[in-house]
Amino acid sequence: xxxxxxxxxxxxxxxxxxxxxxxxxxxxxxxxxxxxxxxxxxxxxxxxxxxxxxxxxxxxxxxxxxxxxxxxxxxxxxxxxxxxxxxxxxxxxxxxxxxxxxxxxxxxxxxxxxxxxxxxxxxxxxxxxxxxxxxxxxxxxxxxxxxxxxxxxxxxxxxxxxxxxxxxxxxxxxxxxxxxxxxxxxxxxxxxxxxxxxxxxxxxxxxxxxxxxxxxxxxxxxxxxxxxxxxxxxxxxxxxxxxxxxxxxxxxxxxxxxxxxxxxxxxxxxxxxxxxxxxxxxxxxxxxxxxxxxxxxxxxxxxxxxxxxxxxxxxxxxxxxxxxxxxxxxxxxxxxxxxxxxxxxxxxxxx
Amino acid sequence: xxxxxxxxxxxxxxxxxxxxxxxxxxxxxxxxxxxxxxxxxxxxxxxxxxxxxxxxxxxxxxxxxxxxxxxxxxxxxxxxxxxxxxxxxxxxxxxxxxxxxxxxxxxxxxxxxxxxxxxxxxxxxxxxxxxxxxxxxxxxxxxxxxxxxxxxxxxxxxxxxxxxxxxxxxxxxxxxxxxxxxxxxxxxxxxxxxxxxxxxxxxxxxxxxxxxxxxxxxxxxxxxxxxxxxxxxxxxxxxxxxxxxxxxxxxxxxxxxxxxxxxxxxxxxxxxxxxxxxxxxxxxxxxxxxxxxx
Numbered sequence: 322x323x324x325x326x327x328x329x330x331x332x333x334x335x336x337x338x339x340x341x342x343x344x345x346x347x348x349x350x351x352x353x354x355x356x357x358x359x360x361x362x363x364x365x366x367x368x369x370x371x372x373x374x375x376x377x378x379x380x381x382x383x384x385x386x387x388x389x390x391x392x393x394x395x396x397x398x399x400x401x402x403x404x405x406x407x408x409x410x411x412x413x414x415x416x417x418x419x420x421x422x423x424x425x426x427x428x429x430x431x432x433x434x435x436x437x438x439x440x441x442x443x444x445x446x447x448x449x450x451x452x453x454x455x456x457x458x459x460x461x462x463x464x465x466x467x468x469x470x471x472x473x474x475x476x477x478x479x480x481x482x483x484x485x486x487x488x489x490x491x492x493x494x495x496x497x498x499x500x501x502x503x504x505x506x507x508x509x510x511x512x513x514x515x516x517x518x519x520x521x522x523x524x525x526x527x528x529x530x531x532x533x534x535x536x537x538x539x540x541x542x543x544x545x546x547x548x549x550x551x552x553x554x555x556x557x558x559x560x561x562x563x564x565x566x567x568x569x570x571x572x573x574x575x576x577x578x579x580x581x582x583x584x585x586x587x588x589x590x591x592x593x594x595x596x597x598x599x600x601x602x603x604x605x606x607x608x609x610x611x612x613x614x615x616x617x618x619x620x621x622x623x624x625x626x627x628x629x630x631x632x633x634x635x636x637x638x639x640x641x642x643x644x645x646x647x648x649x650x651x652x653x654x655x656x657x658x659x660x661x662x663x664x665x666x667x668x669x670x671x672x
Numbered sequence: 673x674x675x676x677x678x679x680x681x682x683x684x685x686x687x688x689x690x691x692x693x694x695x696x697x698x699x700x701x702x703x704x705x706x707x708x709x710x711x712x713x714x715x716x717x718x719x720x721x722x723x724x725x726x727x728x729x730x731x732x733x734x735x736x737x738x739x740x741x742x743x744x745x746x747x748x749x750x751x752x753x754x755x756x757x758x759x760x761x762x763x764x765x766x767x768x769x770x771x772x773x774x775x776x777x778x779x780x781x782x783x784x785x786x787x788x789x790x791x792x793x794x795x796x797x798x799x800x801x802x803x804x805x806x807x808x809x810x811x812x813x814x815x816x817x818x819x820x821x822x823x824x825x826x827x828x829x830x831x832x833x834x835x836x837x838x839x840x841x842x843x844x845x846x847x848x849x850x851x852x853x854x855x856x857x858x859x860x861x862x863x864x865x866x867x868x869x870x871x872x873x874x875x876x877x878x879x880x881x882x883x884x885x886x887x888x889x890x891x892x893x894x895x896x897x898x899x900x901x902x903x904x905x906x907x908x909x910x911x912x913x914x915x916x917x918x919x920x921x922x923x924x925x926x927x928x929x930x931x932x933x934x935x936x937x938x939x940x941x942x943x944x945x946x947x948x949x950x951x952x953x954x955x956x957x958x959x960x961x962x963x964x965x966x
Binding site for chain 1: 860871962
């Protein structure tokens with residue numbers, strides 16, 4: 322049932338910064354727990370913007386947290402491979418792990434209201450990260466913090482540095498958390514629904530801020546969201562997750578032009594004004610049996626589900642060179658080989 | 673300095689600050705302020721009421737009162753003729769020292785235990801919970817009397833016993849705080865920026881627990897001063913000749929009806945100090961909560 326593994330070995334100068342294969346996360350006792358993420362595989366190229374989309378509970382955030390080893394207590398992650406720039410994330414010493422967090426990979430969290438410590442000044446929280454990773458003097462860290470605040474578009478950074486989080490508006494706080502995330506000068510930024518808790522007008526500002534920083538600093542960004550319309554604008558590749566599995570992985574342009582998996586099609590249908598009404602999703606409550614049961618997890622909601630779908634879970638297969646999807650209904654012979662892409666074909670096309 | 677100015681702004685805290693500053697200044701300047709020695713007894717001047725004058729130089733019987741050297745016992749004398757005001761002034765040193773030290777030791781130790789047990793859980797928590805239970809199940813006075821008997825009394829012993837009696841308050845409150853704080857988003861965010869355990873504990877979590885620590889601290893300080901008085905009253909605390917508010921209360925107990933000032937005066941001093949500490953602690957708590965600063 323596991324997708325077969327792939328060809329390319331991690332070479333030193335590989336364009337791939339993050340390579341995850343066969344990642345599973347379970348809560349509870351090993352082997353007997355509740356599996357919430359199953360066999361997730363993906364690659365992220367340097368400088369690329371990867372979008373991960375899926376409904377609440379589809380395992381997007383847990384997948385990201387597991388890479389930083391920040392899973393809540395009781396959750397256990399295993400992977401065939403989880404390599405960041407050639408380093409095995411699941412096999413790091415605690416000290417090496419702390420060096421990676423913030424310095425190599427940083428996270429912008431969903432809720433800026435809770436992501437800042439209420440009793441420390443904003444400046445203290447940013448300089449804390451700088452001094453943690455660069456051993457710089459207090460004065461240098463202070464200067465750097467001012468630059469960071471200015472670069473995320475906070476006016477009057479010298480003054481704002483001395484203020485507490487409650488003195489900032491929601492959008493400004495999210496800018497601060499972005500400044501904090503960038504303080505360690507990471508190469509990979511994980512934006513975990515960074516705009517969900519914000520006003521619509523502020524959302525657009527935060528998105529373009531992250532995009533600008535991505536260009537300026539050559540960041541690789543993983544956007545975790547359930548906003549498909551947003552991903553259409555900003556992502557190079559999109560990973561569609563459903564019930565803890567990757568159901569489709571495609572260049573953004575291809576996904577939006579030609580979604581293959583029925584779930585991706587209904588998702589897109591739900592945001593398109595011009596889509597025929599019958600293609601729009603109707604909410605169907607998920608039952609516990611939907612996740613971890615035999616067969617395709619989407620089968621209970623799928624209009625095209627067959628007997629095969631209900632008994633055997635489909636594996637990811639490659640379609641059209643650079644798209645992967647897991648659906649029996651697509652199995653008309655156009656699939657090629659197993660579910661991994663050649664490195665060369667995984668170039669971003671969107672935005 | 674900025675903190676002091678902020679504290680001074682609130683009227684309540686200002687009162688606390690003034691009272692506390694006054695008591696501390698008195699304690700520091702005791703030798704300059706006290707008109708008599710706090711320990712010298714004078715059998716000829718026992719139980720004098722406040723505002724009594726006594727002759728100090730030995731003049732022959734024919735001299736007129738106008739030419740005699742007299743001294744004023746502003747607050748009277750106690751049962752062995754010691755000046756109550758002088759003892760009160762010197763007593764402030766001891767009461768404040770005992771109160772501050774007991775609070776400092778118990779707050780540091782208790783907070784540390786609370787922090788570690790709340791954060792790590794597991795056996796650390798089990799061990800500290802056990803220590804707290806043992807502590808709480810033992811009547812404090814019994815423990816204090818037993819320990820002071822074994823240690824032989826003295827200021828340091830009293831401080832340690834008081835600290836032993838109050839650290840559980842900090843441990844329990846800090847632990848409860850840490851349990852809720854460690855699941856906050858900003859703690860996860862701190863971990864995500866590469867902060868290690870100690871950094872998270874002492875930079876991100878501990879400052880969030882300071883306001884309750886301050887509240888408990890101000891009450892405990894008051895309680896420590898009172899308990900010191902109580903222990904001295906029971907005769908297991910400080911040496912009876914040591915000038916402290918507690919020993920003074922103890923001395924005055926037998927004369928409450930005949931010489932009310934002996935016990936009343938230190939009682940008022942304790943009340944004033946405790947009030948000052950409590951008001952100040954409340955102000956400090958507000959100051960430490962950034963949302964409270966206007």
